[in-house]
Amino acid sequence: MTGQAETTKATGTTVPLLSLTGIVKQFPGCLANDRVDLTVLPGEIHALLGENGAGKSTLVKIIYGVLKPDAGEIRWQGEPIVVQNPNHARRLGIGMVFQHFSLFETLTVAENIALGLTDAADRKGLRTRIAEISRSYGLHLDPDKAVHDLSVGERQRIEIVRCLLQKPKLLIMDEPTSVLTPQEVERLFETLRRLAKEGCAILYISHKLEEIRALCERATIMRLGKVVAHCDPRQETAKRLAEMMIGTALKAASHQARGEANGGPRLEVKTLNLKSEQQFGTDLKNVSLAVKGGEILGIGGIAGNGQAELMAALSGEMLAASPNAIVIDGTHAGKLGPRERRALGGCFVPEERNGHGAVSGMSLSENAFLSGHIRRALARNGLIDSGKTAGFADDVIKSFDVRTTGPSAEARSLSGGNLQKFLVGREVKQSPSVLVVSQPTWGVDAGAAAAIHQALMDLADSGTAVVVISQDLDEIFALADRIAVIAEGKLSQAIPIGEASVEQIGLLMGGMHGTSGGRDVASA
Amino acid sequence: MLLRLEPRGEHSRLWTYASPLLALALTVVTAAIIFSVLGKDPLQSLYVYLISPLTSTTGLPELFVKAAPLILIGVGLSLGFRANVWNIGAEGQYTLGAIFAAGLALSYPDAPAILLMPAMMVLGILGGMAWAAIPAYLRTRWNANEILTSLMLTYVAQLLLIYLVTGPWRDPEGYGFPQTALFSSNATPPMLVEGTRVHLGVLAAFLVAIIGWIVLTRSVIGFQLRVLGQAPRAARFAGFSQSRLIWLSLMVGGGLAGLAGMFEVAGPVGQLTPSISPGYGFTAIIVAFLGRLHPIGVIFGGLILALSYLGGEAAQIDLRMPNAVTGIFQGILLFFLLACDVLILYRLRGPKPAAAGGA
Amino acid sequence: MDQVIIVSFVLSVMTASTPLLLAATGELVTEKSGVLNLGVEGMMLVGAIVGFATTVHTGSSLLGVLAALLAGMAMSLIFAILTLTFLANQVATGLALTIFGTGLSALVGASYVGTAVEALPRVLFGQDALVYLALVTLFVVAWFLRRSHRGLVLRAIGDSHDAAHAIGYPVILIRYLATLFGGAMCGLAGAYMSLAYATSWAENMTAGRGWIAVALVVFATWRPIWLLVGAYLFGGIMYGSLAIQAAGAINLFGYPLVVPSQLVSALPYLATIVVLVVISRDRARIRLNAPACLGRPFHAAG
CATH class of the missing domain: 3.40.50.300 (P-loop containing nucleotide triphosphate hydrolases)
Structure with missing residues (x-):
């Protein structure tokens, strides 16, 4: 790990805005963050890169006070702190736009924004301030519309405006582009670059390599809960970033030349x-x-x-x-x-x-029966043929390399990837x-x-x-x-x-x- | 916080069965405390409540007689609750089953037992089903919440019963008491054990529990009910019809409650009166939960709550305690059970240790 | 119709609707936070007997009302601990609360059957303070939910507890408070039954009013002002059914029509079913207005 050296080179003597050292977070059966270090400088756009399940979301939830770390230290502008809760984080100057938006469908835009402002003083003259921010950043919003009538892009704008109203020093964006069109992404990037220029640091979480190369100045790469590399993404190829993120060179799926499909x-x-x-x-x-x-x-x-x-x-x-x-x-x-x-x-x-x-x-047996009992004839006279059903489940588990204890394991005990393999396998089989x-x-x-x-x-x-x-x-x-x-x-x-x-x-x-x-x- | 809950990631089989035992133990301890607060000797009171009903020669048979309606209703409710169909109007369906069967018994008192008895059973089931069909129709056709509609109908059923026994069906030779004539012997279910009140309904209850067990765990219909309860969208994905399953749940629950009502008026009560049920339909809800919504578990749940009825009667006589104590204990038992059930999916952990162990 | 008769009709309907209004207002706030407490009937019964017993022993109806309020809160605290801390099924816990409350009130009340108390003192137009308290509370709740920031937070938590938690609101704490408020209101509703409506205690004296209050919240599609309409509608039906029973017959174009009193007594329950069906058939409206998290347990990871 050569991160520390690079950091000093890039920053000179600036005090980091945020620095994490040795953050550990354990969930039942899963070490989500294993001694993670991270430094964010004022006004930089910093990428946090990693696969699904690498521990990125857990880490930012710790920074935002949603989760408590089991061990490790957080420093904010050089001072060691404990982020008590999201209110505290917002008071420090940390804003966050969630991957799954934390919006309330039945409430209006203005009500949603008000909910993000926990200090009564911040809510004074809210509507004019929403209008100001919308205008100056080109984030158009109608404060009286209910959220359920809005497009996904508009919903994201609510979250961003909500953060900007509090003049954050650090803005965390958790996978913000997964719901946007390429054109909307370009517009979002313009807003983020402008914010960075005005001095607001941005912690940008993604697993999309091209985006990170286009937007970010520094990147911290995580894999399986650990920080595995630091780099300047503008200097790396997408392939190199992918290898750092995934760890092993992956066998690309073989796309056989199928030619023209025949028949109707x-x-x-x-x-x-x-x-x-x-x-x-x-x-x-x-x-x-x-x-x-x-x-x-x-x-x-x-x-x-x-x-x-x-x-x-x-x-x-x-x-x-x-x-x-x-x-x-x-x-x-x-x-x-x-x-x-x-x-x-x-x-x-x-x-x-x-x-x-x-x-x-x-x-898993019962789940195999759920959609498989008709084509695989798993029921007889209205009764479940449990032997045949377990056999089918076991077949799926073996053919698709599902990591589990066997057909009697509960679906909830499987990781997302393993369960998905089982469900795809159940249909393919x-x-x-x-x-x-x-x-x-x-x-x-x-x-x-x-x-x-x-x-x-x-x-x-x-x-x-x-x-x-x-x-x-x-x-x-x-x-x-x-x-x-x-x-x-x-x-x-x-x-x-x-x-x-x-x-x-x-x-x-x-x-x-x-x-x-x-x-x-x-x-x- | 001193204690925290931590998800286990899987159902704990141990706690699925240990939770009702722990809840029972906690209820007994609480009962002892309540007895001493009421100024009774707790140990003696517990003896009167839990042991003395079983010591007499008629004790055990009476336990089964009291448990039979609870088991019949409890099995039906278990299937429904599994599917998230909250039929809490079993008390009303029980009443209608009793009324339907009584109507037949009073109209044809001299019909041969071999015909009358099965016909009363069928009518009892139909009566319960008819009353349960109303919430089923209102839920599937008009989206009306079955909890509220089935409960409202319980009040209506009780009023209908009072109307009948004080009005058209009142026994003209009953000295003005609100009750019908006693049923003929042909309309009384055969006794299984000589010298006791153990009637055909007790056997029916056990048979129904066994059939319910097979349906729930082995049959495709039972599987469909369980999927609907745990994940309605998955039931839709698999093509299981929600309306059909709601109808099925309510018909089974209503039919069995009606059957229980029929056996109760034809057997132990012997006529229609305003008080044909000490709240069996509501107590069966506790029975169903205590039995883990599993028909075999319901047998045990039914026996335990039957004991609470017998104990309540004994305490009324021996300790001069009001009968309402039974309801309190039943409520407390369900409270403890619901609280203990958290241990099935979560484990209790002490304060977070400074350094969590490795992976 | 004679003016006096109209006035006395209105006042009687107010009396009959007050317990419904009190309990339903409490339940509405509880449900708006995402908690479905079906123990209203049990909480009302306990409130009724505790209020009654306290009044008998202290001679003070004010103390009686206060005690009822606290008793309702204590009952809802049991519910809150079970469902919010121990994550128990809310439907089952609500039923347990009703079974428990029915038993507890019967046990405590056994020695008070046949005792009478003086009705609550009248303060205005021959009505007691609780009648007006019910109205004032309703309007305060309507204002609170619609206009205040805390009301917004409460609605937000009922709408999406995950989002509210992510922003940093204490979901469980606020649900506790909303549940306790609901319990307090049910306690008051019970006190009104025993201290003002009947001025005596009888086992199961609420006779399903708690459940009707739950149904009223659905009828109002969770909007406080409609609760007022619903409560007065049902107050009217209840008063009407009492009046018919007292008269013994309905005057139908000059011919007395004798109706069985049980059928008349069944009217409020049948009306509840009809009203539920009329409102619920519009699924879209129910879905749009019902708190999205109603009845769903919340457990924060970490």
Whole structure:
């Protein structure tokens, strides 16, 4: 570790704004932070880089006073301190924008901002000050709108404005771009650079390498709870950063040249319209797509643009108005429920693992039965064939290298990556004719992600029509043969992956179908 | 804080079964304290409450007689609670089952027992189901909360019962007491043990518990109920119909409560009166929880709470204690049980040590 | 109709609706913080007997009312410890609280059956102070939730306890306070039953009013002003059913229609079901107004 030397070179004699030494945080069964050191200088944009599960979020929660460290020292402007709680952190001058926004859906923008200001004095003349900040930083907001009516980009603006109102010395951004279009990301970066120029340090947490190379001056890299390297990301290649982050050179999933898929489509959706059942959901409008056997269709888009509704419409959790809106292997399935669709060969992996794809308090056997009992015939005369079910679960565990004690382990005892491997394996092992997966590698470590990608490709190679719904464009570009983008419930034409550019996809993600102007698309 | 809760990451099998035992122990200790506060000798009171009911020759059979309705209702509620269907109107469904069966018994007192008895059982079940069908329909069709609707219907059922026994069904030779005529012997369930009040319903309760156990743990329907309760979205993902499962839960719960009501009026009570239940429908909620929402556990839960009824009666006579003490102990038992259940998913930890051990 | 009759009708409806209003206002605040306490009936009963017994022994109805308030709080404290500290299921704990409260009040009250107390002193228009306290509390609660910062914090915690925790609000502490407030109000509602409405004690004297209060919160879709409408509606139904029973028959175009008194007594319960159905069928409205975290346990990691 050569970090210390580099730090002095870069800073000269400046007192660090924030310095952490030897931070330890233990969770049951997981050492989240193992003697972590971190130094942030005034006015710098500092990257905290690491995979999902590397311990980044735990560390920033400690800085923000949400969690208490088990050991270690925190110094703020040179003084040793104990951050009691987020209120205390805010009084010190630390602001934070959360990965999953800490917003209240039913409250208005102004109420949400007021909740972030714990001192009554800060709330005086709040509306005019919101207007001032919005204007001077170009962060437009209507204080009287309820949060549930806002786009994701607007929601993030609330959090940023809430922080800026308190004139922070340090702004922590936890994976801020995972929900933004490429154009919105560019705008966010402009705001952050301007803040840094004005003297506010920014601690930028991400696992996206290109972003960090474009934005940050220094980077601290974490792996498995430890700091493994410090560097200047502008001087490193993305590949080098990735190796530092992951530790071992990963075997890239082999994308076999599948050539033109033959035959007719195995999954077809024809002008599907569907009203969302969710309180703040998105209705599907005229969605059409067709996927042939052997083909992977990627569906990109920003969270909350109808992905959940599309998944529910395909899996049968929500039924279409007409039977021929959805066709699986030639059968009109629009009005068939999930069980009938499974019988036809449709298999599904929903985005949310706990409580949707799996029951966390049930064993892996029972979870295997949940979606596998029809195609694998795991029930006889209305009774569960427990031997056969455990056998199926064990098969999935072995084939997909799921790290667990066995089929009787509860789903909740598995790590995110292992559970996801189990859930993907459970569907793949049913030899589906159509597989639809949503966010297949969200919150999954790189090793498991690679294994899941490989399994999806192998399945396509065996003749299954695969649909991957993902917010991660890198993932779609790595996996898919064609890409379509969903925005505000409308699905674009699918483009062959070789002909698609990131800019073009970014515009589609902003809703630029040529039909309606996106409200959040930068004019760039 | 002195103690903290730390998630275990998995269900503790040990505490699933140890928690009710600990809760029982704590309840007994609390009961002793309450007795001494009320100026009674705690040890003697506990003896009267817990042991003396079982010492007489009729003690054990009476325990089973009292436990039978609790087990019947408790098994039905367990299946429903597993699915997060909160039918707390079992008391009303019990009453309707009793009324339906009594209607038949009073109309055809001379029908042969071989026909009358099964017909009364069927009508008892139908009566309970009919009363439970109202919250089921209102919940699945109109989204109305079944806790409140089923409970409101309990009050209505009680008023209906009072109307019948003071009005159209009142025994003309009953000296004006609010009660129906005594049922004929053909309308009385056969006794299983000579010289006791152990009737067919006791056998039915045990059979129902065993069937309930198989349904819950081995059948696809039981699996569907458990998934719906633990993760409704996963139930939808798997294609299990929520409406169908809500109907099923309420029909089973209502039907079994109705059956319990039928056996109780036909057996131990022998006629319809305004007080055909000492709150079996509510006590069965505690039975279900004490039995871990597991039909076999419900048998033990039913026996323990049956003892609390017998003990309450004994204490009323021997200690001149009001009968209400039973309700207090039942409530305290459920409090302790709910508190102890935290240990199934969490472990208690002392103050955080300065340096946590390694991985 | 005669003016006197109208005035006496209004005053009687106010009397009948006051316990509902008191209890429902408390429950509304509790539920707004995300806690579902179904023990209202039990807390009311304990409040009723403690208030009654205290008044009998001290001769002071003020002390009686205070004692009832504290008794309601003590009951809700049991609930809060179980559900907020020990993370017990809120539905089950609420039922346990009602079972316990029913038993406890019956035990304590056994020796008071047949005793009478003087009704609470009247302060204005022949009504006692609790009637006006119920109204004032309701408007203060409406203001608190809508306009004050602390009310905003309470609503925020009911909406998303995770977000509130992340910002740094003490979720559990505020839920304790909201639950205790609910208990205090239920204690007052009970005191009103025994000290003003009946001026005596009888086992189970609340007769389901606690549950009706819970239903009223749904009826009002968690908006305080609608609680007033609901409480007066049910107060009217209860008064009406009493009046019909007293008269023995309904005057139907000059023909006396004799209705079984039990059917008339069942009216408030049937009305509760009808009202619940009418409100609940609009799922979107329920979802938009119900606190999103209602009934969900919260455990902060770390």
